[in-house]
Amino acid sequence: MTDTLFQLLASYxxxxxxxxTFASCLAAPVPSSLMMLAAGAFVAAGDLGLSAVAGAALTxxxxxxxxxxxxxxxxxxxxxxxxxxxxxxRRLYMRARAYLLSHGGYGVFLTRWLFSPLxxxxxxxxxxxxxxxxxxxxxxxxGEAVWVALYLSLGQAFSHNxxxxxxxxxxxxxxxxxxxxxxxxxxxxxxxxxxxxxx
Numbered sequence: 001m002t003d004t005l006f007q008l009l010a011s012y013x014x015x016x017x018x019x020x021t022f023a024s025c026l027a028a029p030v031p032s033s034l035m036m037l038a039a040g041a042f043v044a045a046g047d048l049g050l051s052a053v054a055g056a057a058l059t060x061x062x063x064x065x066x067x068x069x070x071x072x073x074x075x076x077x078x079x080x081x082x083x084x085x086x087x088x089x090r091r092l093y094m095r096a097r098a099y100l101l102s103h104g105g106y107g108v109f110l111t112r113w114l115f116s117p118l119x120x121x122x123x124x125x126x127x128x129x130x131x132x133x134x135x136x137x138x139x140x141x142x143g144e145a146v147w148v149a150l151y152l153s154l155g156q157a158f159s160h161n162x163x164x165x166x167x168x169x170x171x172x173x174x175x176x177x178x179x180x181x182x183x184x185x186x187x188x189x190x191x192x193x194x195x196x197x198x199x
Contacts, residue, residue, distance in 0.1 A: 009038050014052050018060035021148075025064025027089070027120035033151055040155015054148055061112075062137075063143040065123050069136055072127025079124050089121070098122035100129060104138040112143025113150060 008016055008173045017039050024032035036057055039137040072079060083090040096118040109132070111122040112186045158164055 004037055006041075009035070009042055013048065014039075014056040015182070016055065017053060018056035021060035022064040025061050025120055025123065026068055033116075035089075036148065036151035037158075040152040040157075041159035043152065044156040044159040049128060050152070057148045057152070058141075058144055061148065063129060063142055064120075064141045064170035065144065066137070068120055068123025069127040069133070072124035073133075074187065076124070076128025079128065092118060093121040097125035097129065100125050100131065104131070105135045106141040108136055109143040109146075112140060112190045139165075143180035184186075 017035055020030050020032045020035045023030045039053045039057070043050045043053055044084060080090075080093070083093050096111060099111065099115070099118065100122055103110070108122055108126060111118045123140075
């Protein structure tokens with residue numbers, strides 16, 4: 001897989017990276033994170049410029065987020081009906097929606113990089129829930145910047161072994177996500193126990 005990514009980037013370069021991050025934000029099954037790791041390796045080797053690579057990855061991601069938000073805003077009910085026929089995607093959408101309703105803009109930020117499988121569905125949910133466009137855009141852009149910086153930096157640092165970089169970031173983000181979920185559950189249980197005590 002890594003060899004194929006290197007060949008694709010060598011042939012099509014920065015525009016391909018922008019297209020990949022754009023598609024990933026619309027839930028297309030593309031290896032955007034691996035592509036950014038590979039791009040980071042090209043930057044480390046001096047074959048691609050860091051500003052061009054980072055700019056392309058960020059631009060593609062922001063454009064994908066915006067399209068998802070607009071689709072949710074203009075056709076939220078249609079989107080939900082279409083997702084009803086796809087149980088796995090509907091579950092992701094409902095999780096993203098619940099997460100956004102409880103965390104707002106900060107939830108958008110975290111679904112860009114920490115809970116990234118929810119990202120495309122969070123875009124739709126944010127639009128359907130009428131989250132303010134400026135707030136969505138701000139948090140989404142900051143989150144995408146973290147995502148791009150994280151993967152490009154790791155690609156540069158581990159350019160000799162991208163598989164190790166991919167495994168390492170997957171494990172680290174998995175741990176962070178588990179800690180975040182535990183903290184959220186603990187907070188919810190604490191609120192629940194306080195409510196019961198008052199009764």
